[in-house]
Amino acid sequence: MNFGTFGPSTCTVLAAEQRVRRAMNEDFSRFFEAHLDAGSVRKRLNAVAGFLDAAVDDIVWLSGTTEAMNVVARGLALPPGAEILTHDHEHPAGVYPWLYRAQHGDVSVRQLHYPTGSGTAEEVLQFFTDSIGPATRVLSFSHVNYTDGSVLPVAAICRMACERGVITVVDGAQAPGMLRVSVRDLGCDIYATSLHKWTSGIYGSGALFVRPQLRDKLDPLIVETFHGFSEKTRFGERSAPADLDFRREWPCAMRRMSGLFTYAGPQLAGTLAAINEFETVGLEVVERETGRLGDRLREGLQSIAGITLHTPAAMAAGITSFEVAGLDPSQVARRLREDINVVGRVIDHSPVGFKAIRLCTHVFNTENIVDRVLERVESLV
Numbered sequence: 001m002n003f004g005t006f007g008p009s010t011c012t013v014l015a016a017e018q019r020v021r022r023a024m025n026e027d028f029s030r031f032f033e034a035h036l037d038a039g040s041v042r043k044r045l046n047a048v049a050g051f052l053d054a055a056v057d058d059i060v061w062l063s064g065t066t067e068a069m070n071v072v073a074r075g076l077a078l079p080p081g082a083e084i085l086t087h088d089h090e091h092p093a094g095v096y097p098w099l100y101r102a103q104h105g106d107v108s109v110r111q112l113h114y115p116t117g118s119g120t121a122e123e124v125l126q127f128f129t130d131s132i133g134p135a136t137r138v139l140s141f142s143h144v145n146y147t148d149g150s151v152l153p154v155a156a157i158c159r160m161a162c163e164r165g166v167i168t169v170v171d172g173a174q175a176p177g178m179l180r181v182s183v184r185d186l187g188c189d190i191y192a193t194s195l196h197k198w199t200s201g202i203y204g205s206g207a208l209f210v211r212p213q214l215r216d217k218l219d220p221l222i223v224e225t226f227h228g229f230s231e232k233t234r235f236g237e238r239s240a241p242a243d244l245d246f247r248r249e250w251p252c253a254m255r256r257m258s259g260l261f262t263y264a265g266p267q268l269a270g271t272l273a274a275i276n277e278f279e280t281v282g283l284e285v286v287e288r289e290t291g292r293l294g295d296r297l298r299e300g301l302q303s304i305a306g307i308t309l310h311t312p313a314a315m316a317a318g319i320t321s322f323e324v325a326g327l328d329p330s331q332v333a334r335r336l337r338e339d340i341n342v343v344g345r346v347i348d349h350s351p352v353g354f355k356a357i358r359l360c361t362h363v364f365n366t367e368n369i370v371d372r373v374l375e376r377v378e379s380l381v
Contacts, residue, residue, distance in 0.1 A: 001373070002343045003360040004146055004174055004319055007200035009270060010277060017202050017270030024265060035265040038249030044268055045251055051199075051275045052191070053182035054209050057252040061261055061268060064206035065173040066093040067221075068192030071208060071257060072169055073097030075219035076190075080106040082137035085128075085166075088352045089114040089147045094140060094171040108135070114145075116354055119312045121153035128157050138167045143181075143191075144174035147347050147354060149311040149319025151179065158187040167214070173197060178290055178318040178362070180283045183209045190214065198318070198362065199278060201271030205264075210253050220257045228256025286363045290318040293361035293370055300374040306381040310356050321347060321356040324380055329357040335380060340372050 009017075024031040034040055042056060049056040062068050073084075074097065084098045088111050095111065102109045112131050115123065128139065139161045144151050158168045170188045175181050177198025183191045191209040195201035210218055219229070226233050227247040247255050254261065278286055297320050301307045306325035324332050329346045336342040336357075344359045361370065 001359040001361065001365065001369070002345050003178075003198050003200075003362050004358060005197065005345055006203065007177065007197050007362075009196075009200050009202060009274060012277065013200065013202065013270045013273045016273035017266045020269040021266040031265065032262075036246040036262065038246070041250050041254065041261075044272060045254065047272050047275055048195075048207055051181075051279070052176065052193070052207065052209060053184050054191075058183075058209055058212060058215075059251065060208040060210065060253045060257045061264055062206045062208050062258065063204045063260075063267075064194040064196065065091075065171060065192045068206055068208040069093050069169075069171060070097045071221045072190055072192065072218065073101050074221055075257075076138070076167070076169075076214075077217040077219070078107055078137055081135060082107045083133065083135040084109045084138040084140055085112065085131060085133075085136045086110070086140040087112040087114040089116065089145050089349065089354070090140070090142060091146045091171060091173065093173075094142065098138075098140060107137075110136075113352060116148055116310060117312060120314050121156065124150070124315070125153050125156050125160065129160050132161070132164055132166060136164075136166055138169055140169040140171070142171040142174065143186075144172075144178065144317065144319065146174055146319075147310075147349060147356070147358075148321045149317065149358070150315040151317050152315070154186045154188065158189075162187065174319065177278060177286070178360075179287050190218075195271050195274070198360075199271070199274050201274040202267040205267045205271040208253075208257070210257075212252075215253055215256065218257065220259060222259035224259050224262075281363065287317075289363045290361055291316070293365055293367070294318050294320055296367060297359065297361055297370050297373065300370070301377065304374070304378050304381060307377070308356075310354070318361050319358060320361070321358045323356050324377060327380060329355055332357045332377070332380060336373065336376060340376050342369065342373055342376075 046056045049059045098109045143154050161168045168188045169190045172191050172193035176193050189211045195205040196203045301309050308323040310321040333344050333346050344357050347358050348355045
């Protein structure tokens, strides 16, 4: 029950990855040509874009949220003195890239103390609204907190920020595969995500959505050719030999920012198989079942004396974070793993008063597994 960290892939997904990896090893030249062909790239990325309800020209294939957040923090054009607003329950990969830029540039980062236990979306929206200052140019926050599992009111936060001229950068690592995600409906400027967590794609799979108006304001982190940032080659020509010019007809954001896509064939093939599995089951079914099992777990925990539940019911989905009185969360995690073979994760933000065990319910789980967890936790109290 640790999909928030890594989602094991199904046999079908692994087989799809291996087929492409085998083809790559059997005839690399033929594989390379097919993998990088503009029509093939657009067709495969269309599936990823559709999964996020985005236009294919606005999607970049990357290795996950960590790479995506680094691309944004290192490459986004901002005026001198710009403030990046975030909070202390963000994942390290959602904060440290901004802190690195602040240390080596002329921007600043302000980390808010997130109101853990906020019971409603309205309270969270007000929290962010009240925190935006005159220097704030970027609001960087998660779709789903990796700590307490709160599903934030992203669309409302983005509307509020847009009205104030603030760019919204959403860390969506925990959302796709747990929730139906529509970046169109969310209204964010930038959305970074991983597809090897709740989506159970191949490890090292992710995507970055960039609103078209910001595309030219986001410098690539890695470049191999002139595409996407220059009209001319290093020799002053406006085109390159065919073997170097394969990016010319790629989707727009890919052409500019996906410098390492040449390595991604097997990962993409497996992850497309994972997306197909989710869409075959139905994203609505996955979201409903994930939430139903989460509700069962949280309701059961609430009935046990000595349990502190950190996940607010009104903002919950598949993540549940809690503590057991008198026990360090690491002790609880060890007992669940050794006694009933259930793997969770300890989230330790002790400096800001938060340390808990996190469990993730997914469509792959059953009521029986949830009930076994409740029985074992109750026996520890």
